Amino acid sequence: MSEMVPLQAVLSGRMPALPTEANGAGRRGCPLSDLRERLRRAGLRPTRQRLSLGWLLFGRGDRHLTAEMLYDEAMRAKVPVSLATVYNTLHQFTEAGLLRQLALDGSKAYFDTNPSEHHHFYLEEEGAVIDMPDCGITVDSLPEAPEGMEIAGVEVIVRLRRSRPAGRRTQG
Numbered sequence: 001m002s003e004m005v006p007l008q009a010v011l012s013g014r015m016p017a018l019p020t021e022a023n024g025a026g027r028r029g030c031p032l033s034d035l036r037e038r039l040r041r042a043g044l045r046p047t048r049q050r051l052s053l054g055w056l057l058f059g060r061g062d063r064h065l066t067a068e069m070l071y072d073e074a075m076r077a078k079v080p081v082s083l084a085t086v087y088n089t090l091h092q093f094t095e096a097g098l099l100r101q102l103a104l105d106g107s108k109a110y111f112d113t114n115p116s117e118h119h120h121f122y123l124e125e126e127g128a129v130i131d132m133p134d135c136g137i138t139v140d141s142l143p144e145a146p147e148g149m150e151i152a153g154v155e156v157i158v159r160l161r162r163s164r165p166a167g168r169r170t171q172g
């Protein structure tokens, strides 16, 4: 990923010159117009708020965030949004297929900027989510789906905790 352009510069149209096809063969055009196009293709009107939050969400590669984490980033980037707007936008993006909501535990919803099927490590103590490497797991023995159903996908979450020092383990 290339370096992030400051959000304020993007939204005010003061984008620094980005490589175009003339001087950057094979490079994509302006990331903001990419984002606008991505929202439109997903059936969402590219409003200023969606663009601001989309910029924070999708500008840094694959990530896993809660609404609170994105809200904190928005505050730091001086994007004027409420937590409720962040929630709504995350759910709209999820319904449009741009994000995937992860079922980790009941208390906090995590959203994945990579909506394709993949597996996760969940660090319970830190509440952090990490993508599992592609070769990390093979699910080759699944029960048959009930009559009239088919398996649409398999998501594995492996919960991690810090290993305890040897010798201090208790039985059972």
Ligand SMILES: [Zn+2]
Pocket (backbone or CB within 6 Å): 062, 063, 064, 112, 114, 118, 119, 120, 130, 131
């Ligand atoms: Zn992920």
